Amino acid sequence: MGAYFAYYTLESNVALGVVAAIITAFFLGAILYLLIKKIGNGIFEATIISLGFAIGLEETLRIIHGKGYYLIVESTITDWEAMQALLLVVLLSSIFAAYSSRIGIRIKFVEDDEFLAKIYGVNYDKYSFLCITLTSSAIALLGFLSSTSQALYPGIGWIPLIAGIIIAAFTALFRSVGFMHYGKIVLLSFAYSSLVALLFG
Numbered sequence: 001m002g003a004y005f006a007y008y009t010l011e012s013n014v015a016l017g018v019v020a021a022i023i024t025a026f027f028l029g030a031i032l033y034l035l036i037k038k039i040g041n042g043i044f045e046a047t048i049i050s051l052g053f054a055i056g057l058e059e060t061l062r063i064i065h066g067k068g069y070y071l072i073v074e075s076t077i078t079d080w081e082a083m084q085a086l087l088l089v090v091l092l093s094s095i096f097a098a099y100s101s102r103i104g105i106r107i108k109f110v111e112d113d114e115f116l117a118k119i120y121g122v123n124y125d126k127y128s129f130l131c132i133t134l135t136s137s138a139i140a141l142l143g144f145l146s147s148t149s150q151a152l153y154p155g156i157g158w159i160p161l162i163a164g165i166i167i168a169a170f171t172a173l174f175r176s177v178g179f180m181h182y183g184k185i186v187l188l189s190f191a192y193s194s195l196v197a198l199l200f201g
Contacts, residue, residue: 001057031053032132035053058154087142106120107127
């Protein structure tokens, strides 16, 4: 979705496109959170709901643009990869700052055990809402920054989505919490992308 925002706004107003993508993704994340809260009952159910939500978003884009409709984002900006790297640094720095702050222990409780978190008075619903909505906004921003790297089509997000599920599943085996968990995700992501590039590049 972020990449589609880039297609329609990159030549006219980059800042407006970025802000619009982030805000729209935040509200879509809020809808996803409400769906998970209403009919989800754990990680497996939340994953299924998220996949269904992704299919719905894909079909909406397909209806708007027509089947088999490919779009090319053209831009004179040449440092998109540098901006993606900067986004990674900003995200990791923000996560590290959150875990180092006074709310860090609450976040770890939320990650480790929902029941225990609620016993200790942590507002589990608030942290879950922020996690889903802020993640949605970050993904939309990454899509915006990555829009010039390939042709756009409604199912463009499926490969990163499946890769994310695989990486998250492997990372969960380590049963880490806190910033260490995200550090392992980054390392596994680089290892996964290098393996894919070696096998299919």
